[in-house]
Amino acid sequence: MAEEDRSKDVLPTSEVYHPGIGSYQQVYRESLESPEDFWSKQAGILDWHKRWDKVLDDSNPPFYRWFVNGKLNASYNALDRHLLHGRRNKAAYIWIAENGDEKIVTYDGLYRRVNNFARALIDLGMKKGDRVIIYLPMILEAPVAMLAAARLGIVFSFVFAGFGAGALAERINDSGAKMVITADGAFRNGKVVELKKIVDEALESTSTVTTVVVVKRTGTDVQMDEERDIWWHDVMKDSSTYVEPEWMDSNDPLYILYTSGTTGKPKGAVHGNGGYSVWVANTLRWAFDPREDDRWWCAADIGWVTGHSYIVFAPLFLGLTSIMYEGSITYPAPDRLWEIIDRYRVNLLYTSPTAIRTLMRFGEKYPKMHDLSSLRVLGTVGEPINPAAWKWYYEHIGHSNCPIIDTYWQTETGGFMIAPPLALGLPPLKPGSATFPMPGVDPVILDEHGKELKAEEKGYIAYRRPWPGMFLTLNNDPERFKKVYFEKYPGKYFCGDYAIRDSDGYYWLLGRADEVLNVAGHRLGTIEVEDALISSKEVAESAVFGKPDPVKGEVIVAFVVLKEQYQDEPDIVAKLRKRIREDLGPIYVPEEIHIVKTLPKTRSGKIMRRVVKAVALNQLPGDISTLENSASVDEVKAAIEIFSKETRKK
Numbered sequence: 291m292a293e294e295d296r297s298k299d300v301l302p303t304s305e306v307y308h309p310g311i312g313s314y315q316q317v318y319r320e321s322l323e324s325p326e327d328f329w330s331k332q333a334g335i336l337d338w339h340k341r342w343d344k345v346l347d348d349s350n351p352p353f354y355r356w357f358v359n360g361k362l363n364a365s366y367n368a369l370d371r372h373l374l375h376g377r378r379n380k381a382a383y384i385w386i387a388e389n390g391d392e393k394i395v396t397y398d399g400l401y402r403r404v405n406n407f408a409r410a411l412i413d414l415g416m417k418k419g420d421r422v423i424i425y426l427p428m429i430l431e432a433p434v435a436m437l438a439a440a441r442l443g444i445v446f447s448f449v450f451a452g453f454g455a456g457a458l459a460e461r462i463n464d465s466g467a468k469m470v471i472t473a474d475g476a477f478r479n480g481k482v483v484e485l486k487k488i489v490d491e492a493l494e495s496t497s498t499v500t501t502v503v504v505v506k507r508t509g510t511d512v513q514m515d516e517e518r519d520i521w522w523h524d525v526m527k528d529s530s531t532y533v534e535p536e537w538m539d540s541n542d543p544l545y546i547l548y549t550s551g552t553t554g555k556p557k558g559a560v561h562g563n564g565g566y567s568v569w570v571a572n573t574l575r576w577a578f579d580p581r582e583d584d585r586w587w588c589a590a591d592i593g594w595v596t597g598h599s600y601i602v603f604a605p606l607f608l609g610l611t612s613i614m615y616e617g618s619i620t621y622p623a624p625d626r627l628w629e630i631i632d633r634y635r636v637n638l639l640y641t642s643p644t645a646i647r648t649l650m651r652f653g654e655k656y657p658k659m660h661d662l663s664s665l666r667v668l669g670t671v672g673e674p675i676n677p678a679a680w681k682w683y684y685e686h687i688g689h690s691n692c693p694i695i696d697t698y699w700q701t702e703t704g705g706f707m708i709a710p711p712l713a714l715g716l717p718p719l720k721p722g723s724a725t726f727p728m729p730g731v732d733p734v735i736l737d738e739h740g741k742e743l744k745a746e747e748k749g750y751i752a753y754r755r756p757w758p759g760m761f762l763t764l765n766n767d768p769e770r771f772k773k774v775y776f777e778k779y780p781g782k783y784f785c786g787d788y789a790i791r792d793s794d795g796y797y798w799l800l801g802r803a804d805e806v807l808n809v810a811g812h813r814l815g816t817i818e819v820e821d822a823l824i825s826s827k828e829v830a831e832s833a834v835f836g837k838p839d840p841v842k843g844e845v846i847v848a849f850v851v852l853k854e855q856y857q858d859e860p861d862i863v864a865k866l867r868k869r870i871r872e873d874l875g876p877i878y879v880p881e882e883i884h885i886v887k888t889l890p891k892t893r894s895g896k897i898m899r900r901v902v903k904a905v906a907l908n909q910l911p912g913d914i915s916t917l918e919n920s921a922s923v924d925e926v927k928a929a930i931e932i933f934s935k936e937t938r939k940k
């Protein structure tokens with residue numbers, strides 16, 4: 291079938307997209323003053339099957355709906371349209387294996403694989419609205435699976451391949467997935483992580499999954515259940531098949547991505563098709579100003595939102611060529627990142643402060659081994675970047691020629707919220723500041739009571755109006771969506787971070803204002819670690835918190851009280867570490883586990899984590915005197931004394 295025939299129903303609507311749209315201030319002002327016109331224009335970055343009736347429906351806050359009644363398909367926008375507009379033979383991905391092998395897949399090649407896998411999904415009984423879990427490493431089958439699901443309106447939920455069986459089972463259960471797409475194993479630092487085994491274990495505590503599709507990557511021995519499991523290469527039967535994209539409502543869900551909160555289970559952030567797609571495409575363009583023949587490398591894992599938005603959707607919507615790297619950036623040697631940049635003449639690099647600090651520790655010798663002159667723009671994401679790391683990145687990697695695009699955002703926001711707008715006019719950069727809001731983003735710094743703070747005053751950052759990339763809701767839990775994000779400051783989105791706006795109007799993000807941890811740029815809940823500990827038969831109580839770390843930003847510390855009968859259990863710390871690794875995944879394993887006899891509590895029996903943390907970090911426990919129940923103060927003090935005496939690091 292000819293490409294032209296495949297797309298005859300599509301009407302590329304709305305104004306043609308014009309790059310070079312003027313200076314930042316002017317664009318920003320326009321975005322706030324005439325949002326309808328502004329977003330109508332920006333939405334033209336995509337092809338719509340049917341134009342929307344209304345740009346924004348805000349009649350049922352906080353359930354804001356963008357591009358109401360518009361219809362489109364994300365995989366069509368990522369693939370089909372490029373075949374019609376001169377990018378058929380352009381590389382979509384240059385994929386590099388951990389062992390250095392390379393595979394280049396063109397837009398046409400990706401299109402054919404996605405159609406092929408979409409056909410397989412149909413043959414396996416999947417249809418619009420069904421849920422599928424994708425649990426894959428950094429291999430090309432990951433974007434293929436995501437785009438094939440998107441093509442059919444199957445809602446995917448990607449689970450980072452570093453998560454353990456417990457975390458995976460929880461996500462399968464919450465999403466109600468009928469299918470899991472996985473691999474036999476993943477290569478990581480020269481070793482194999484046996485993913486299929488983890489899936490088998492997770493499926494013991496779930497009941498909705500009827501099919502498991504398995505990519506052969508490592509050649510590891512796997513147990514295939516005849517009724518349930520099928521090989522990827524056995525379902526990819528027809529590489530010339532065409533599957534009509536499902537024309538999705540702008541506000542139909544595209545994917546669910548789980549992220550940690552302060553309480554309870556991880557939250558399933560639901561992103562839609564229209565607003566999200568418009569947002570990721572425009573934010574990538576505004577912040578990084580990519581050019582047609584650039585090579586873009588977002589060095590995140592595809593399982594986190596950074597990978598979803600900026601390895602898969604945004605670069606493919608813009609028709610860019612991406613580098614996708616399977617392995618760890620320090621394997622086989624600490625120059626791996628620099629070597630790839632040199633070998634592939636990478637132009638735009640997007641990574642995390644933790645990665646920069648890790649590589650910085652190995653010294654300048656490693657970047658000096660390579661020619662990094664192809665780099666034009668450098669980006670970071672995930673956590674505040676300290677000025678020392680910023681400067682190292684700027685001087686030793688960018689040779690003082692590349693702007694640092696520090697992008698501040700969250701899983702829930704879909705794409706960048708505050709970031710230097712390179713394509714719209716770059717302000718002078720200040721190391722450590724994410725600078726200014728993206729067009730349409732209206733931040734405010736508030737105190738505890740919702741009073742607006744002045745310049746240079748530290749407070750909570752919130753947003754005064756919705757933006758297109760905002761998540762639609764939390765899966766199965768609209769009440770929690772309202773409560774967590776919109777209750778603290780009615781009418782505003784509360785994101786849980788501290789920030790300052792300086793007297794020049796620059797934003798400085800200062801870290802989480804809640805019990806959520808940020809370890810190596812990944813948001814993790816202390817509550818999940820505590821739950822994993824408490825579900826171990828030996829553990830009576832636990833308190834988990836974050837400790838500042840020069841490389842990872844934060845590391846996890848746990849204090850544990852054992853049940854009476856397990857007081858003398860041998861190797862208990864090693865056992866607990868193993869259990870957390872298997873249940874939640876290696877990133878959740880605490881750096882320190884301390885076994886203690888007691889933990890400070892309030893009279894009502896609530897463990898005072900704040901106090902534990904203060905004592906453990908040698909800070910003053912401070913506000914124990916402000917406890918509502920003043921009688922518990924002595925109790926707390928006494929507990930702290932025992933606790934300090936008995937604390938022994940294992």
Ligand code: WT7
Nearest residue numbers: 671672673674696697698699700701799802813
């Ligand atoms: C939290 C969101 C955004 C994709 C990766 C993390 C912190 C993120 C920055 C930055 C300071 C940052 C915030 C935010 N954060 N980027 N450039 N400067 N802090 O996504 O797991 O949803 O975590 O990461 O605390 O709330 P996430």
